[in-house]
Amino acid sequence: MTTDALLEVPLSSIPLAFEGVVPAAIATVDAEGMPNVTFLSVVHRIDDAHVALSRQFFNKTDSNTVVNPRAQVNLIEPASGGTYLLDLVYERTERNGPFFERMRTRLDAVAAAEGMTNIFVLSGVDICRVEACRPNPPLEIDAGRKHNVQLERVMAYSTKLADAGDMEEVLDTAMAACAELLGNPHVFIMLLDESGESLYTVASTGYADSGMGSEVRLGVGLVGLAAERRQSVRVTNMGRELSYSRATRVDDRIGVDEDDIPLPSLPAIQSQLATPMLAAHSLVGMICLQSEQSGRFQSDDECIVAILANQVAMALTSMPVEVADVEEPAGEAPPVQVKYYLEDDSVFLDNEYLIKGVAGAILWRLLQVYQAEGRRDFSNKEVRLDPSLQLPDIKDNLEARLILLRRRLEERCDYLRIEKTARGRFHLQVTRPLVLSQVG
Template sequence: MSLRLETIRECLEGIIPGHIATCDRAGMPNLAYLSQVEFIDNEHVALSYQFFNRTRQNVLADSPVRLLLTSHLTAAQYRLTLHYLRTEAAGPLFERMRAKLAGIASHTGMSGIFQLLGADIYRVLSIEQVPGETVPPPPPPVNCLNALRRTVDRLATCSTLECLLEKAVDCLEKEFGIAHLMLLMHDEARGRLYTLASRGYPESGIGSEIPVGAGVIGICARERTPIRIGFANSEYAYGRTVRDGIAADGQGDALETAIPLPGLPDAASQMAVPISVAGRLLGVLYVESATDLHFGYDEEDALVTFAAQLGLAIVHHQQADDLPDEPAASEEAAPAVAGRPLTIRHFAATESVFIDDDYLIKGVAGAILWVLLSDFAERRRTSFTNKGLRVDPRIRLPGVSDNLEARLVLLQRRLDERDAGIRLTKTGRGRFSLAVDHPLQLLES
């Protein structure tokens, strides 16, 4: 095959709809428009199966298949010869196509009519360019490969998880020019994702949660596959799906709703990319834009590669923090402070912590904070280790894959945002200190 499919992927986005031609057993041709062609690899594409129409009847009757695709960038046309292999009606590819189709349906006034019944997988037998006039493509807004290289260089300079996460979102913003984004971590035990960093929203939303399976982000997490949508649509608006999911929640393990999830109310382009290492989902990168078709295959490739690199680095830093290699700092008792006391209220059932009646955090991070502040109040203790927290019977960490270091970053950020005079500072590998500027009054509810 002289032309590689990966070099003409813009033709698959459906901006200029493709055509599919088939032939029935009697030799009568049939021609139809395609909503969607999904790139799988250089030898395979998937077409959306939405209706049992003549095209499908012909395909199932062993018709050879031809596509005519057109680049909206250059006007170049390509004829592809395909051979039908099989149909998938569930799984990552199906969910990727279903999400993309929801955007296309909404954009073309076909919401409720376009429903994906299956992803038809074809082998690409040949690609030929149709002779004809073309125009030079406009320069891309970003050189994704170069942005990726600079990002990877910058991530390599970090020595802590906190630095890594901060650099990661910073690079997405500065190197890739992405204005609205979130980094969410996976809470395996609870089937949730919690926001650990964001850019481009009035409120950071750090600590906000989304259930696995809900909206673009949740489906990306459940299927462990990138989800990319090019047009505004209501079906995958995550705000609504989160609200819908709340009713199903158990009382003791309720979804974090006190902290609103950030997000563009009128997002047109959305992309969520899983961060996975060795088959384990660590989190999700989510980017969005108010303009249509803002993210293409190149951006998807770059972010998938970035997420793979970030995942390995997260695992590295978390493991390093589990093995403190520095001598224990001398246990310095904090000097007494005067002034107005802060009232810290703890609800054991949900591990929620309130500072002066304002909600701060709950769950594992809430339990950790309560233990830290209890030790501080009792013994003026300021120095702590990850290892110590992990064996502390007062904190019920959910097993080995607890993402303890990520939860500490979450807690640190929530405290910094609240600016209530309680701070966590990393003091070495697997070690941190607590600083409290006010007298504390601890109340257990």
């Protein structure tokens, strides 16, 4: 293996050129000396002397490298427009392994973001040795901004996460860490539900609509696919990537239920980073960041979020389960019609959708108790053990659902609140009369 030092421009000195913000081009030559040139979505830097190219629609490029392993790639540094020529020699094609899987997930995730599947059939990843890297033209070029990672701030947040007393503090700390360390205020966190088949949004910041309670199935959309594969997905130019996926479309869109709460989303996403939260080989949830600026999230950012994500996962799964007690009055105002649909545990307040699933079932149960007994104080433990709810034995999930429920109530009405009163205890605040009715 050659080293970075032998290249005129070390690959490590032009990290942004490898972000795929602007497509590169690759030229090869056939046995008769006829060149071929095509665009490449991303050139991946493997190490100081190797890059990887995805084999998607490279019929001629592939056949050329069989007879002549030489190739040249034109890389573009997106911030400055500086360009670099890489002289490559094809070494081998990988059709499995972690690097292949990572590239496959990224391609699939971009297609999934458009509701498409099976668009990009990644047949392999070509590993190439870099024999030369030089600016073109040979001028002094600013290699572009690279985020300055502040390790001491990462450590400070790590300590704060370790010290967090409850799930809400963990989630808020994680979002604050992402916002500060990456300088990006648009973050949301999803947790895996009790079925293990869907994620739901439990916390978000920096969005006009919080998306609290929005759900996505594993394998569906960019976030769902990244979650299913347990792989981080980083997209640096969403507009371009989506154009690419549309061009290759074999329409296979997945329908969206109109009643569903939409995921948190910026109006014009250009960069996106979706990182799985993993603990003990299991998926706990996802941390997702978005930006309207292309090339916003770099490889170092991906590393930072991965560290945070796994620490959040460990914090959530090791959170102690508490037991516990508490009181209040309801005002005289027009009654609220609370309708509960048994079929999907959805709850509507005055015919406005509030929530469904486990969180809906919990709310319905609390309101029933309140109506029958006048009781407003509850403990997590009694909810967890309530046979009518049939909650799965996942200890952290209840608290997440209560957080979700509380935030949804805060967004949707001013007469129902869930307030934490002590460790493992909460208070149901009701300030209008309720009329409960069950459907099904």
